[in-house]
Amino acid sequence: MWSEADAICLGVDRGDRVVAAAFRRADPTGLVELGRRPLASGEVAAWVGRRESEAHAAGRHIRWVWSSTATWYPRLLDAGVRVERCTDLRLCRAILSSALDDALPPLPVWDAPHEEPAPAALFDVVPDGAARAEEIDETAAEYARQERVAVSSGLRLLLAAESAGSLAAAEMTSAGLPWNRGGHEQILVSELGERTAAGRPRLIEERAREVRAALDDETASLDSQPKLLRALHRAGVAAESTSKWELAEHDHPAIAPLLDYKRMMRLYTANGWGWLDEWVVDGRFRPTYVVGGVVTGRWASSGGGALQIPRLLRPAVRADPGWAIVDADVAQLEPRVLAAMAHDRAMAAAAAGRDLYDGVVSAGVAATRSEAKYAVLGALYGSTTGDAARLMPRLRRAFPRAVGLTDDAALAGERGERVSTMLGRTSPAPGPRWEAMQQRANASAADERSARSAARERGRFTRNFVVQGTAAEWALAWMADLRTRLAAFPPSEVPAPRSGPAFARRPHLAFFLHDEVIVHAPADQAEAAAEAVRESAARAGRLLFGEFPIDFPLDIRIGPSAAE
DNA sequence: CGGCGCGGCGCG
DNA sequence: AAAGCGCGCCGCGCCG
Numbered sequence: 001m002w003s004e005a006d007a008i009c010l011g012v013d014r015g016d017r018v019v020a021a022a023f024r025r026a027d028p029t030g031l032v033e034l035g036r037r038p039l040a041s042g043e044v045a046a047w048v049g050r051r052e053s054e055a056h057a058a059g060r061h062i063r064w065v066w067s068s069t070a071t072w073y074p075r076l077l078d079a080g081v082r083v084e085r086c087t088d089l090r091l092c093r094a095i096l097s098s099a100l101d102d103a104l105p106p107l108p109v110w111d112a113p114h115e116e117p118a119p120a121a122l123f124d125v126v127p128d129g130a131a132r133a134e135e136i137d138e139t140a141a142e143y144a145r146q147e148r149v150a151v152s153s154g155l156r157l158l159l160a161a162e163s164a165g166s167l168a169a170a171e172m173t174s175a176g177l178p179w180n181r182g183g184h185e186q187i188l189v190s191e192l193g194e195r196t197a198a199g200r201p202r203l204i205e206e207r208a209r210e211v212r213a214a215l216d217d218e219t220a221s222l223d224s225q226p227k228l229l230r231a232l233h234r235a236g237v238a239a240e241s242t243s244k245w246e247l248a249e250h251d252h253p254a255i256a257p258l259l260d261y262k263r264m265m266r267l268y269t270a271n272g273w274g275w276l277d278e279w280v281v282d283g284r285f286r287p288t289y290v291v292g293g294v295v296t297g298r299w300a301s302s303g304g305g306a307l308q309i310p311r312l313l314r315p316a317v318r319a320d321p322g323w324a325i326v327d328a329d330v331a332q333l334e335p336r337v338l339a340a341m342a343h344d345r346a347m348a349a350a351a352a353g354r355d356l357y358d359g360v361v362s363a364g365v366a367a368t369r370s371e372a373k374y375a376v377l378g379a380l381y382g383s384t385t386g387d388a389a390r391l392m393p394r395l396r397r398a399f400p401r402a403v404g405l406t407d408d409a410a411l412a413g414e415r416g417e418r419v420s421t422m423l424g425r426t427s428p429a430p431g432p433r434w435e436a437m438q439q440r441a442n443a444s445a446a447d448e449r450s451a452r453s454a455a456r457e458r459g460r461f462t463r464n465f466v467v468q469g470t471a472a473e474w475a476l477a478w479m480a481d482l483r484t485r486l487a488a489f490p491p492s493e494v495p496a497p498r499s500g501p502a503f504a505r506r507p508h509l510a511f512f513l514h515d516e517v518i519v520h521a522p523a524d525q526a527e528a529a530a531e532a533v534r535e536s537a538a539r540a541g542r543l544l545f546g547e548f549p550i551d552f553p554l555d556i557r558i559g560p561s562a563a564e
Numbered sequence: 565c566g567g568c569g570c571g572g573c574g575c576g
Numbered sequence: 577a578a579a580g581c582g583c584g585c586c587g588c589g590c591c592g
Contacts, residue, residue: 467581
C-alpha cells in the first residue's frame with residue numbers, strides 16, 4: 001500500500017495518536033484512499049523517514065499532506081528527517097479561498113492560522129489530550145476539497161511553491177544562520193563603545209552629552225519624541241518632526257551628534273547585546289519565518305527581526321570551519337518581473353545584462369542611473385510627485401506594456417476590483433469602510449476628497465501587489481528548486497558542527513530575504529552550490545515566464561562571511 | 565501592571 | 577532632498 005502512495009496525510013485520532021493515510025491520485029476518479037495506519041508514539045519521525053527514503057530509492061516522490069508545516073515539520077527535522085514535498089493545507093486554503101471565493105466552505109478549523117510546533121509528546125509519549133494537531137478525517141477531507149477546486153495550472157504551481165516554501169522556512173530555522181558572536185560584539189564595540197557597568201555603552205553616553213551641551217539643556221530628553229521636539233524648539237531648531245530626514249535639513253550644532261545618537265540607539269536597542277543573548281544560541285541565529293505572512297505572498301518574520309538585520313552586521317554571518325557562505329541576490333528583481341509579466345520586450349532588452357537601470361538610461365528615458373531608478377520605482381509604487389512623476393511620460397513611451405500593466409492594476413484597485421499575480425494569488429477585496437467612503441463621495445467636497453484619496457491609496461497598493469506578488473512567486477520557485485538541488489549534493493567529509501542533523505553534511509539554505517538567499521556550504525562545494533543557485537534562478541524564470549527572454553542576473557559572493 | 569497606537573527606522 | 581509599495585521592532589506615552 002505505502003509503496004503505491006503518491007500522497008500521505010498525517011493527522012491524529014481521538015486519542016491524539018498520529019495516523020497516516022495513503023492516497024493515490026488516479027486521473028478519472030480523482031483521489032483514492034489506499035488505507036491508514038496508526039503510528040506508535042516515538043515512531044513517527046522514523047516511519048516518515050523510511051517512507052521518504054524508500055520512495056527516493058524507487059525514483060518516486062511522496063507528498064506529505066498536513067494541516068500546517070509549522071506544526072508538523074519541526075519535530076521531524078529535530079529527529080533528522082527531511083522530506084522533499086508537502087502540502088500545507090492552511091497556507092493552500094488561504095490562497096484558494098481568496099482566489100476562488102466560494103469554492104471552499106468556510107471552516108474555522110482550517111481558516112484560523114495555526115503556527116505552533118506540535119508538542120513533542122505527539123512524537124514520543126502520548127499525553128492526556130495535550131496534542132492539538134488536526135484530526136486525520138478532517139485533514140483527509142480538506143485535502144480532497146482542495147484537490148477538487150484547485151484545477152488551474154497556475155494555482156497548482158502556486159500551491160506547490162507555497163508548500164515548498166514552508167518546508168524551506170522550517171529547514172532554515174532548523175539549520176540556522178551561522179552567526180559569530182565575537183564578530184558581532186566587535187562591531188558593537190567599534191560603533192557604540194564598550195558596555196559600561198551602569199547603563200548604556202560609552203559612545204552613546206558621550207554623544208548624548210554632546211547633544212545636550214549643544215542644546216544648552218542638561219536635562220533634555222533624547223528618547224521621547226515630544227520632549228525632544230520641545231527641546232529642539234527651545235534651542236531654535238524649528239523642526240516639525242524628529243525624523244532624521246527632516247533633522248538633516250536644519251543647521252544647528254546639536255543635529256550631527258543627535259543623528260549619530262539616534263543611529264547608535266537604533267543599533268543598541270534593535271541588535272545590541274540583548275539581541276545577541278536572546279537570538280544567537282550556540283552559534284546560530286534561528287529566526288521564525290512566517291510563510292505567506294504578507295498579502296502579496298512575501299514572507300514575514302516573527303521574533304528576532306530576521307528581515308531587518310542591518311547591513312552593518314553582515315560580517316557577523318560567518319561560516320563554520322571548513323565551510324563557506326554563498327550569498328546570492330537578484331539584481332532588480334521587481335522591474336524584471338514586471339517586464340516579463342507584461343511581455344514588454346523593450347524593457348526586457350533594457351534589463352538584458354547586469355544592470356537594468358543602466359539599460360533604462362541607454363534607452364534614453366533618463367539621464368543618470370539614479371534618475372532611471374526613481375522613474376522605475378515610481379512606476380512600481382505609484383509616485384505622483386517629484387522626479388519620478390515627471391519622468392513617467394517618457395518611461396511610458398519607452399515601455400508602454402510594462403507601464404500599462406502597472407497603470408491597469410492601479411485603476412482596477414481604484415475601482416475597488418481585485419487584482420492577481422502571475423500564478424493567481426489575489427489581492428484582498430476592499431473593506432466595508434472603503435466601500436462606504438466611496439459611496440459617500442458626492443455628499444460633500446470633503447467626502448469626495450477623502451474618497452478620492454482612499455481610492456488612490458488602494459490603487460497604489462494593487463499597482464504594487466501584482467509586481468511584488470509575482471516577484472515573491474519567482475523567489476519561491478527559485479528557493480524551491482534550489483533546496484532540491486542542494487539536497488542532491490554528496491555528503492561532505494566536514495560536518496557543520498551546529499546545523500541540524502538533516503543539514504550538517506550538505507550545502508543548505510540558511511537565510512532568505514525577498515530576493516536574496518544565503519547558502520551554508522562545505523568549502524569545497526561552495527562553487528558548485530553557487531552554480532546551483534544560478535541554475536535555479538534560470539529555472540524559476542522559465543517556470544513563470546516560459547521562453548520570454550528575460551534574465552535574472554545574480555550577485556553572488558562566496559567567502560568565510562557575508563560581508564560585502 | 566499589560567495592551568495599544570504612534571513616531572521612528574531597519575530591511576526588501 | 578524624499579517620494580511611492582510591503583513589512584517588524586523599538587521606546588514612549590496613554591488608557592484601562
